[in-house]
Structures are given as structure tokens and as C-alpha cells.
Amino acid sequence: MISGLIDAIVDKKAPIVVGLDPNLKFIPDHIKQAAIGEKGETLEAAADAVLTFNKSIIDATYDLIPAVKPQIAMYEQFGIPGLIAYKETVDYCHSKGLIVIGDVKRGDIGSTSESYAIAHLGEIKVGEKSIKPFDEDMATVNPYLGTDGVKPFVDVCNKYDKGIFVLVKTSNPSSGEFQDQTVDGGGPLYELVAVKVREWGEDSMDGAYSNVGAVVGATYPEQGEKIRKLMPNTYILVPGYGAQGGKASDIKVFFNKDGIGAIVNSSRGIIAAYTKEPYSGRFDAEHFADASREAVRDMISDINTALFDT
Amino acid sequence: MISGLIDAIVDKKAPIVVGLDPNLKFIPDHIKQAAIGEKGETLEAAADAVLTFNKSIIDATYDLIPAVKPQIAMYEQFGIPGLIAYKETVDYCHSKGLIVIGDVKRGDIGSTSESYAIAHLGEIKVGEKSIKPFDEDMATVNPYLGTDGVKPFVDVCNKYDKGIFVLVKTSNPSSGEFQDQTVDGGGPLYELVAVKVREWGEDSMDGAYSNVGAVVGATYPEQGEKIRKLMPNTYILVPGYGAQGGKASDIKVFFNKDGIGAIVNSSRGIIAAYTKEPYSGRFDAEHFADASREAVRDMISDINTALFDT
Numbered sequence: 224m225i226s227g228l229i230d231a232i233v234d235k236k237a238p239i240v241v242g243l244d245p246n247l248k249f250i251p252d253h254i255k256q257a258a259i260g261e262k263g264e265t266l267e268a269a270a271d272a273v274l275t276f277n278k279s280i281i282d283a284t285y286d287l288i289p290a291v292k293p294q295i296a297m298y299e300q301f302g303i304p305g306l307i308a309y310k311e312t313v314d315y316c317h318s319k320g321l322i323v324i325g326d327v328k329r330g331d332i333g334s335t336s337e338s339y340a341i342a343h344l345g346e347i348k349v350g351e352k353s354i355k356p357f358d359e360d361m362a363t364v365n366p367y368l369g370t371d372g373v374k375p376f377v378d379v380c381n382k383y384d385k386g387i388f389v390l391v392k393t394s395n396p397s398s399g400e401f402q403d404q405t406v407d408g409g410g411p412l413y414e415l416v417a418v419k420v421r422e423w424g425e426d427s428m429d430g431a432y433s434n435v436g437a438v439v440g441a442t443y444p445e446q447g448e449k450i451r452k453l454m455p456n457t458y459i460l461v462p463g464y465g466a467q468g469g470k471a472s473d474i475k476v477f478f479n480k481d482g483i484g485a486i487v488n489s490s491r492g493i494i495a496a497y498t499k500e501p502y503s504g505r506f507d508a509e510h511f512a513d514a515s516r517e518a519v520r521d522m523i524s525d526i527n528t529a530l531f532d533t
Numbered sequence: 534m535i536s537g538l539i540d541a542i543v544d545k546k547a548p549i550v551v552g553l554d555p556n557l558k559f560i561p562d563h564i565k566q567a568a569i570g571e572k573g574e575t576l577e578a579a580a581d582a583v584l585t586f587n588k589s590i591i592d593a594t595y596d597l598i599p600a601v602k603p604q605i606a607m608y609e610q611f612g613i614p615g616l617i618a619y620k621e622t623v624d625y626c627h628s629k630g631l632i633v634i635g636d637v638k639r640g641d642i643g644s645t646s647e648s649y650a651i652a653h654l655g656e657i658k659v660g661e662k663s664i665k666p667f668d669e670d671m672a673t674v675n676p677y678l679g680t681d682g683v684k685p686f687v688d689v690c691n692k693y694d695k696g697i698f699v700l701v702k703t704s705n706p707s708s709g710e711f712q713d714q715t716v717d718g719g720g721p722l723y724e725l726v727a728v729k730v731r732e733w734g735e736d737s738m739d740g741a742y743s744n745v746g747a748v749v750g751a752t753y754p755e756q757g758e759k760i761r762k763l764m765p766n767t768y769i770l771v772p773g774y775g776a777q778g779g780k781a782s783d784i785k786v787f788f789n790k791d792g793i794g795a796i797v798n799s800s801r802g803i804i805a806a807y808t809k810e811p812y813s814g815r816f817d818a819e820h821f822a823d824a825s826r827e828a829v830r831d832m833i834s835d836i837n838t839a840l841f842d843t
Contacts, residue, residue, distance in 0.1 A: 302666030350574035356612030369707035397679030
């Protein structure tokens with residue numbers, strides 16, 4: 224799988240992924256009102272608004288980007304209708320040729336982790352028929368439960384040519400509470416997790432990189448630089464650019480010298496661009512998707528400049 | 534919330550929770566064949582089989598037990614129809630007066646964690662209307678992202694009188710890879726997590742215990758004993774009894790001296806009892822729910838004997 228993602232990144236000259244995290248407050252009123260007008264104040268209306276919003280963003284950006292990363296929490300909060308909108312978003316992105324990274328941060332043990340892996344990346348057998356439940360291409364995974372929790376995902380990656388990104392050092396302010404603790408080997412916990420991610424990934428190589436990637440926040444470039452060196456064949460998904468404070472100048476260290484090795488996510492910075500400077504002055508709520516397209520172009524330029532012109 | 538769970542435990546003299554983890558291989562053939570006969574080899578058929586199975590188990594056990602713990606991965610693997618069956622299971626358990634602990638192990642940061650908390654324990658506003666998306670009473674939470682990830686759950690607990698159990702020391706063989714690492718204070722990581730759980734819980738007390746509980750595996754009684762002392766006002770959800778190897782004699786240390794303070798889960802040991810000794814000789818697949826009732830009675834007796842007669 225990872226070789227497919229790399230091909231798409233190189234092809235589009237865009238090491239970025241658009242986070243589809245459609246909080247209702249980012250969705251323009253005219254979309255919400257139309258949905259509520261049709262379906263009332265219901266979860267179905269919220270889900271309809273989310274899907275309409277997503278489709279406009281995707282239509283306006285799919286030719287520029289290799290991948291999207293829907294954050295399932297933002298759909299799960301609308302219950303079953305929200306999860307139907309999640310699945311329809313996955314399918315719509317596939318119809319536009321995009322790679323879908325399900326930001327699900329699942330993690331459990333043994334057969335339970337296997338069930339999550341099947342849900343998002345694999346196939347379930349009912350009678351004699353195999354069915355793909357959610358059918359993302361890649362998913363994020365939480366490592367707290369150790370190898371028992373991650374190995375079932377790796378096995379499913381191998382069976383169905385899929386990929387995962389395991390949380391190593393997350394972008395949030397309190398990520399250090401546990402992840403930065405100095406552990407038995409003398410380094411921080413996130414380095415130990417990085418070493419395990421590298422080991423897990425050795426069983427799922429796909430070209431120069433492994434299908435088992437890592438999540439490392441743009442907000443921690445110093446740690447990112449160390450982690451990059453620890454795991455040269457591991458692809459890094461980098462959240463925290465833009466709205467969370469990560470800058471393009473901080474991003475270079477997450478990449479290998481060949482200019483690949485990482486993919487940078489922006490969610491609010493793209494999908495809510497019409498509400499923020501410098502786009503809010505030029506685009507109104509009716510033209511939110513045009514603002515997103517402009518923000519994608521600017522992000523690609525910003526990151527490529529940092530990567531290749533400095 | 535936790536006071537309600539304690540009342541139910543004391544009332545039924547049963548510090549146990551039944552894990553509703555309906556793997557298709559545990560579901561008797563006659564149920565699966567009827568569902569496939571009606572809906573074909575589809576996710577809908579699998580979900581119907583799951584719901585039929587669950588309802589029989591619930592009908593046969595609800596008067597004996599305070600709570601159930603559906604494991605959402607087992608439903609998510611059947612996609613949208615599976616999650617509909619999850620929600621219908623939650624509602625059916627509520628109609629029987631049971632407390633529902635959603636074993637969702639969610640965890641993210643900031644507004645994303647808040648969305649998960651709303652999805653499972655809170656209400657989402659659509660227009661002027663507030664709607665409960667999944668409406669469990671309690672949920673399990675992963676702590677790897679630190680306070681940013683857990684605090685939104687605590688806030689939702691306080692707002693809607695709900696509870697959580699945060700993973701501290703999980704029951705699986707590899708749980709020590711990260712959780713047992715010696716960290717800065719000199720103790721293992723799980724003890725540091727336990728201390729944070731206690732702190733988070735101080736903001737959500739409900740009688741003698743906090744709405745913020747901990748998950749500690751029955752398979753690690755030595756660690757359980759230490760954790761119990763570290764967090765006297767924290768309720769402990771104890772998985773790993775039975776199928777995973779935890780014995781009743783190991784369980785006592787998870788409780789406080791008053792005989793409360795913990796609730797022990799069994800999943801396969803109850804719902805698949807008809808496939809295992811000593812029940813498989815006495816109950817056939819048609820009477821699987823009767824076997825589950827017997828297994829619940831035996832588990833309650835086993836644990837109460839260990840707690841109060843030794």
C-alpha cells in the first residue's frame with residue numbers, strides 16, 4: 224500500500240493529506256439549513272450536511288492531493304447516520320481516485336484488534352461471501368496495548384495490501400505526559416514505541432518503505448528529527464501543521480533526504496479556510512470549497528518550498 | 534454514575550459484568566442460518582444474528598447482573614449494520630434495566646476526544662435539538678495521548694452523569710512492553726497512568742468513588758494489588774477473568790476491604806459457555822442462553838466465595 228501512496232504523492236508533487244474533520248461549526252449555514260429543512264433537527268440532517276460539505280471540498284481539491292484523512296470521531300458523534308456519512312465519504316473519495324487514511328486510532332488486543340483491522344482494512348466472511356465493512360486504505364492505530372494490539376493490524380495489512388500509522392509522538396500539548404517519560408533503555412517512551420513500530424514494519428515492507436508507518440506531530444520537530452533517523456524506512460504521518468501551530472520550516476526534518484518519507488496533514492486549515500485569514504476576506508461561505516482549493520495550493524507550495532528550496 | 538453502578542452491584546450481589554463480544558463463531562448455526570436465509574450472505578444478516586444472540590443472552594441473565602460491556606469492535610467489523618446492532622443492543626439492555634459499559638477504547642485530543650465522548654456518553658446539538666448518539670452509560674478510554682485526550686471525557690461525564698474506565702494495565706500478554714517500563718519517578722508507566730487517573734477522577738467524584746475508573750487485567754494480580762492501593766477511590770474494571778486465565782483467587786486484591794471497588798468482566802466464558810466445559814456436556818447449541826445463565830451464576834458464586842469466604 225505505502226508504495227501506492229508514495230506514487231500518488233510524487234505524481235501530484237504534494238506530500239499532503241486533507242483532514243476531513245467536519246465539525247458542524249465549520250459547515251456553512253446554508254448547507255446546514257437545507258439539510259435541517261429537509262430532514263428536521265435530526266442526526267440524519269447533520270450527516271447529510273457533513274456529506275454535502277465533504278463532497279464539495281473533495282470536488283474542489285481531489286486533483287491536487289494524493290489522499291484524505293477523515294477523522295471518524297467527527298462522524299461517530301452523529302451516531303449511525305454519521306457513520307453512514309463516513310462510509311459514503313470513503314466511497315466518494317475512492318471514486319475520485321484518492322487514498323483514504325481512516326483516522327480511527329483504534330487499538331485493542333488479539334481477536335478484538337483483528338476485528339477493528341477487518342472493520343477498516345479487511346474483509347469479513349458472512350457465510351461464503353467476503354465483504355469489506357468500511358474499506359479505508361490505511362488507518363491510524365494506538366500502541367498502548369503493545370504487540371498484541373498492533374500485530375493483528377499488520378497481518379491484515381499484509382493480507383489485503385493496506386497500511387497503518389501507529390501513534391508515536393502525538394501533536395497535542397500534553398502528549399509528553401506519558402510519551403516523553405524516560406524508560407528503561409534511557410530514552411523517551413516515544414522512541415521505544417518508534418523502535419517497535421520499525422520492528423513491526425519489517426514484516427510488511429512494500430518497496431523502500433513499510434506499510435507500518437508512524438504518527439509524529441509537526442508541533443515537535445526536535446523529536447521528529449530523532450524519530451526520522453531511528454526509522455528510515457517508516458513513513459511518517461505528520462498532524463499539527465497549521466491550526467495546531469506546526470510550521471513548514473519545522474516540517475523538513477520529518478522527511479528523508481530524497482524529499483519523501485512523510486505526509487503532512489491539515490484539517491481545519493483546509494476545510495474551514497473560508498473562515499480564516501487570508502481566505503476569509505476573499506471567499507464567502509457560499510464559496511467555501513474554492514477557499515479550500517486555494518488553501519491546498521498554498522499548503523503544497525509552502526511545504527515544497529521548505530523541502531526543496533532551502 | 535458510579536454510585537448507580539455500585540448500587541446495582543450491591544443490590545444483585547454480583548460484582549460482575551457480562552461482555553457482549555459476539556464473534557460469529559460463538560453464535561449457534563441455527564441463528565446464523567436463519568439470518569442468512571432471510572437476508573442472504575450480507576452484513577445485515579450477520580448483524581441480525583448478533584442481535585438475536587445478544588437478546589437471548591440478555592433475557593437469560595439480566596436479572597442476575599448489574600451491567601453489560603459490549604465490545605464495539607465486534608460490531609464495527611460488520612460495518613454500518615453491525616453498528617446498528619450495537620446501538621440496538623445498548624437500547625435493549627437499557628430496557629432491561631442494565632448499565633451499559635461501551636468497550637470502545639476511544640482516545641484522541643481536544644475537540645476530537647470531545648466528539649468521541651459526545652458520541653458515546655453525551656448529546657449532540659442539531660439546530661436546537663439535543664440528541665444522544667449511542668447513549669452508553671460508561672465507556673473505556675485509552676490514555677496514550679495524556680490529559681488532552683481524557684479531560685474531554687471527564688467533562689462529558691460531569692455534564693451528563695456518566696462514567697469512564699481508563700486503560701491502566703491491560704490483561705494481554707504484551708501489555709508490559711510499554712506499560713511496565715520504568716519511568717521518571719522510578720515506578721512503572723502503569724503506576725504513573727494510575728496516578729493521573731486518580732487526579733482526573735478528583736474532578737468527578739460521585740459518593741466514595743469517582744466516575745473516572747481504571748481498567749486493570751485480572752491476569753496481573755500483583756500489579757492490581759499495587760494499583761488498588763494507589764487509587765482507593767477509583768473503581769476498577771477487571772477484564773481477563775476466565776478465558777484469558779485470571780482466577781477468582783487472584784481477584785480479591787482488586788477490591789477494597791468493603792468488598793466493593795471492582796467489577797469483573799467475563800465475555801467468552803459467559804456468552805460461549807455452551808461450547809465449553811463444564812456446560813457443553815449439559816447444554817446444546819439450542820440452549821446456549823441457558824448455559825450462559827448457569828455460567829453467570831457460577832461466576833458470581835466463584836467471585837463472592839473468593840471475596841467473602843476466604
